Amino acid sequence: NAGVMQNPRHLVRRRGQEARLRCSPMKGHSHVYWYRQLPEEGLKFMVYLQKENIIDESGMPKERFSAEFPKEGPSILRIQQVVRGDSAAYFCASSIGTSGGPDTQYFGPGTRLTVL
Amino acid sequence: RKEVEQDPGPFNVPEGATVAFNCTYSNSASQSFFWYRQDCRKEPKLLMSVYSSGNEDGRFTAQLNRASQYISLLIRDSKLSDSATYLCVVNRYNNNDMRFGAGTRLTVKP
Numbered sequence: 393n394a395g396v397m398q399n400p401r402h403l404v405r406r407r408g409q410e411a412r413l414r415c416s417p418m419k420g421h422s423h424v425y426w427y428r429q430l431p432e433e434g435l436k437f438m439v440y441l442q443k444e445n446i447i448d449e450s451g452m453p454k455e456r457f458s459a460e461f462p463k464e465g466p467s468i469l470r471i472q473q474v475v476r477g478d479s480a481a482y483f484c485a486s487s488i489g490t491s492g493g494p495d496t497q498y499f500g501p502g503t504r505l506t507v508l
Numbered sequence: 509r510k511e512v513e514q515d516p517g518p519f520n521v522p523e524g525a526t527v528a529f530n531c532t533y534s535n536s537a538s539q540s541f542f543w544y545r546q547d548c549r550k551e552p553k554l555l556m557s558v559y560s561s562g563n564e565d566g567r568f569t570a571q572l573n574r575a576s577q578y579i580s581l582l583i584r585d586s587k588l589s590d591s592a593t594y595l596c597v598v599n600r601y602n603n604n605d606m607r608f609g610a611g612t613r614l615t616v617k618p
Contacts, residue, residue, distance in 0.1 A: 427608070434512075434595065434610035435552065448605055483551055497606065499551035 394419065396486050396500035397466075404506045411471040411478070413503045417486030423447075424467040425485040425497060426459055435483060441467060442489065474507045481505075509534055512598050514609035522617055525586045529612045531596030532578045540599035541572055543581050545592045546611065552595055555581075586616045 397416040405411050417424050423442055427435040437451040441461040452459065456474075461467040471478055483502045487495030514531045521527050533541075541558035556563065558570040558579050569582040579596055596609035 425606070435608040437606060437608070440605065481549075496554055499553065501551050 396421075396484060396498055398482075398484050398500035398503050400503060401501060402504050402506070404508060405474045406508050407475055408473050411474050411505055411507075413469040413471075413482050413484075413505070414466040415469070415484030415486075415500055416466040417484075418498055421486035421488050421498075423487045423489045423495065424461050425487075426467075426469050427483045427485065429481045429483060429502075431480075438469070471505075474505075476507045479505055479507045510610075511535060511607045512596055512609040514594075514596050514612045516610060516612060518613040518615055520615045520617060521586055523586055523588060525616075526582065526584045527586060527614065528583075529581045529594055529596075529614075530578055531580070531609055531612075532576075533596075533598045533607075534577070535598070535600055535607075536577060538577075538598045538600055541570075541579050542597040542599070542606075543568075543570055543579075544595040544597055544608075546595055547592050552608075555594070583614075586614075588616050588618065590614060591616045 396418055399414050425440050426438040429435045439452050439459045440448040444463050456472045458470045481502045481504050484500045485497035487497045512533050543555040544552040545555045546552040556565050556570050558572045560572055562571040567584045571580045593611040593613045595611045598607045
């Protein structure tokens with residue numbers, strides 16, 4: 393059973409370009425979470441999605457960032473017009489989605505975005 | 509004030525030592541608590557959940573004090589392989605909305 397997969401593992405963009413980060417959850421998992429980690433800092437929650445629904449996007453910057461988790465295919469975190477401050481590791485996690493309590497979240501290896 | 513606060517360390521301890529980390533959280537409605545481990549440039553991995561009655565997993569003991577809103581992790585008989593950053597994680601409202609501390613860095617030396 394493959395774990396959470398993220399690609400690309402490393403992404404280099406110039407200022408003003410778009411970055412697309414992909415996350416395939418573990419088999420059987422229907423919940424996806426995106427986190428950002430700046431160097432020497434902790435993980436910051438960005439967004440929580442289920443298939444075709446955004447459950448909580450309270451951690452997403454108001455502009456340039458968007459996320460989706462379509463019925464088919466991976467979850468996508470999209471950053472438009474990247475700036476140097478977007479350089480970070482972006483981790484995706486997935487969980488099975490049970491009622492009545494929190495799930496264990498399993499993390500992917502992350503995408504390291506560098507903005508030149 | 510950060511929602512989850514940890515002493516960043518670093519903690520440098522010799523092999524075999526016992527080391528303890530604390531974490532405080534600000535949201536009294538928080539329901540679930542976890543410790544994750546993150547190795548350098550790797551993804552976080554669940555170390556253990558923290559239960560109200562306290563729980564132990566081998567050399568690791570986790571405790572929760574709801575009244576004071578803090579969580580602790582005790583590592584006994586430290587191994588070189590325990591060197592990592594330990595992340596305190598709080599789940600708000602029991603709804604998969606996790607908040608991570610910035611982590612405490614541990615280095616175990618021979």
